[in-house]
Amino acid sequence: MQQRIYKLSLILSLLLINSYSLAAQTPQTDAPLTSQELVKLVYQLPKHPEKRDEVVAEIRRRGIGFELTNGMRGLVATKSGNDELLNRTLEEAERRRANPTTAARPPAPEADALLEQARKTTLAAAGGMPDFVVKQLITRSSALGTTHSWNQRDRLTVAVSYRESEGEKYKLLAVNGLPADAGTIERNDYNQAGGATSTGEFVSRLITLFDAESQTHFQFADTDTLRGRRALVFEYETKKEHAQARLVWAEPGAERATNIGLRGRVWIDRETARVLRLEYISTEVDPDFPIKQTESSVDYDWVTIAGKQYLLPVAANIVFTSLAPVRLYDSVERKVVERTQLVQDRNDIHFRNYQKFGTEVKILEEDDFPVEEQPKKPE
Numbered sequence: 082m083q084q085r086i087y088k089l090s091l092i093l094s095l096l097l098i099n100s101y102s103l104a105a106q107t108p109q110t111d112a113p114l115t116s117q118e119l120v121k122l123v124y125q126l127p128k129h130p131e132k133r134d135e136v137v138a139e140i141r142r143r144g145i146g147f148e149l150t151n152g153m154r155g156l157v158a159t160k161s162g163n164d165e166l167l168n169r170t171l172e173e174a175e176r177r178r179a180n181p182t183t184a185a186r187p188p189a190p191e192a193d194a195l196l197e198q199a200r201k202t203t204l205a206a207a208g209g210m211p212d213f214v215v216k217q218l219i220t221r222s223s224a225l226g227t228t229h230s231w232n233q234r235d236r237l238t239v240a241v242s243y244r245e246s247e248g249e250k251y252k253l254l255a256v257n258g259l260p261a262d263a264g265t266i267e268r269n270d271y272n273q274a275g276g277a278t279s280t281g282e283f284v285s286r287l288i289t290l291f292d293a294e295s296q297t298h299f300q301f302a303d304t305d306t307l308r309g310r311r312a313l314v315f316e317y318e319t320k321k322e323h324a325q326a327r328l329v330w331a332e333p334g335a336e337r338a339t340n341i342g343l344r345g346r347v348w349i350d351r352e353t354a355r356v357l358r359l360e361y362i363s364t365e366v367d368p369d370f371p372i373k374q375t376e377s378s379v380d381y382d383w384v385t386i387a388g389k390q391y392l393l394p395v396a397a398n399i400v401f402t403s404l405a406p407v408r409l410y411d412s413v414e415r416k417v418v419e420r421t422q423l424v425q426d427r428n429d430i431h432f433r434n435y436q437k438f439g440t441e442v443k444i445l446e447e448d449d450f451p452v453e454e455q456p457k458k459p460e
Contacts, residue, residue: 113146113178114139116153123160123167130227133161137170141303149175162229165398166376176306183311184304192301192313198354200291206355206392207284212244212438213386215393216254220429221276227402231427239271241283242438249283272331277401277426282379282394287356289325290347296323305348307357308382312348319343321365328363330371330403339367341375355392356381373423374402387437397430 114122122136149171161167177184186192217239222231238255250267253274254260261273270280289295296319303314319326321342329338345361360378377399383390402425411418 111143113144114174116145116147119145119153120156123157126160126162126164130162130229133164133167137167140167140170140174145171145174145178148178164229173303173305177304180306183306186301186304187313189301192315195313195349195351195354196299196301196315199349199356202354203287203291203356207288210243210245210284210391211386211389212242213391213393213435214240214242214438215435216433217241218431218433222427222429224425224427225407226423227425229425234276234426235274237271237274242267243283244438248285249280251280277399277428279377279397279399279428279430282397282430286359286379290317290319290359294323295319295325299347302346307348310357311351312357313351315347315349317343317345317347318364326363328366328370328372328375337370339370341366371405372401372403376400384435386435391435393435394432396432397428399428399430401426 119140122139125132126136154168154171157171158164158168217237219237219239221234221237223234224230224232235257237253238258240252240254242250242252244250250269251271252267253271256274271278290297297317298319299315299317301313302316305312305314319342321340324341324343326343327338327340329336331337342364343361344364345359347356347360348358349355350357358378358380360376362376363374366373377397379394379397381392382395384393384395385391402423404421405424406419407422407424408417408419409422410416
């Protein structure tokens with residue numbers, strides 16, 4: 082079987098979110114969801130995982146009118162395959178229910194002012210970033226269809242360097258703990274690892290989001306509390322001709338690329354006007370392109386480099402949905418066959434040990450790849 086290689090890159094920026102389709106099959110009401118209504122919604126998911134986005138949209142639109150128990154958390158995780166977006170959306174709704182005063186929406190002018198301040202602050206900070214190196218710990222998993230039944234494929238250790246004059250460069254250090262080829266050099270990507278890769282999670286993506294040339298349209302959506310910080314949440318959309326983002330599908334001897342648009346959500350700290358989280362989903366993907374959709378998220382926090390604090394990524398997640406050749410056992414023909422099927426590939430990325438540029442990044446025994454939590458059983 083030919084090894085598939087594909088990646089998402091944003092020429093100046095890359096970032097991520099998940100889907101925002103609105104549920105319109107049932108009469109809409111503004112009343113908070115009851116526990117019975119939520120249970121009914123999530124019980125659809127095992128047979129219809131594609132309805133996840135509708136459930137997410139309904140929770141965001143209506144909120145919940147009951148205390149979120151561990152039993153309900155476990156039920157939702159079990160029925161959704163421990164879907165990260167759905168779990169996070171439910172926790173957001175619980176914070177809004179428990180703290181209605183904190184979650185109250187500010188006047189539109191206040192929200193607009195925060196967004197404009199975030200634009201200025203982010204672009205100014207991008208010009209003052211130090212040259213740095215950081216280690217990426219990447220766990221890659223795959224699943225057939227949209228089942229979210231993830232099977233771990235491998236673990237990569239990648240060194241990333243950022244220089245204002247050159248942008249981001251990548252060097253593959255190890256695969257499953259084994260050192261990569263000693264001759265590996267810095268590149269614009271780490272495609273030599275094969276499979277799904279992404280680039281641009283650092284300075285470039287935020288520049289693209291707020292750059293005037295991107296013509297990104299923002300709309301105030303909600304309030305939230307993220308890592309103890311009060312935030313305003315904005316939905317955004319950048320059209321294909323301005324997004325500076327593209328998908329690449331590579332096979333031995335051939336490579337295809339297509340530009341895409343982006344749509345997502347961004348969390349902005351109400352006190353510092355800095356981005357705490359960025360999510361996106363790809364839009365305007367060419368119908369005949371093998372990669373059908375990408376969705377991802379990046380969390381930002383303060384890190385120390387050479388004694389100074391900078392806001393940089395600490396974790397990211399990206400999911401590729403594509404039509405790809407896979408090897409399956411055919412029970413009728415009683416043999417392994419190769420077929421084209423919808424598959425998903427997920428990269429969970431954690432950033433470790435930010436340091437000033439010039440420091441050598443090494444593989445250490447204590448490198449810890451976070452273990453994915455299993456869905457909790459209902460109490």
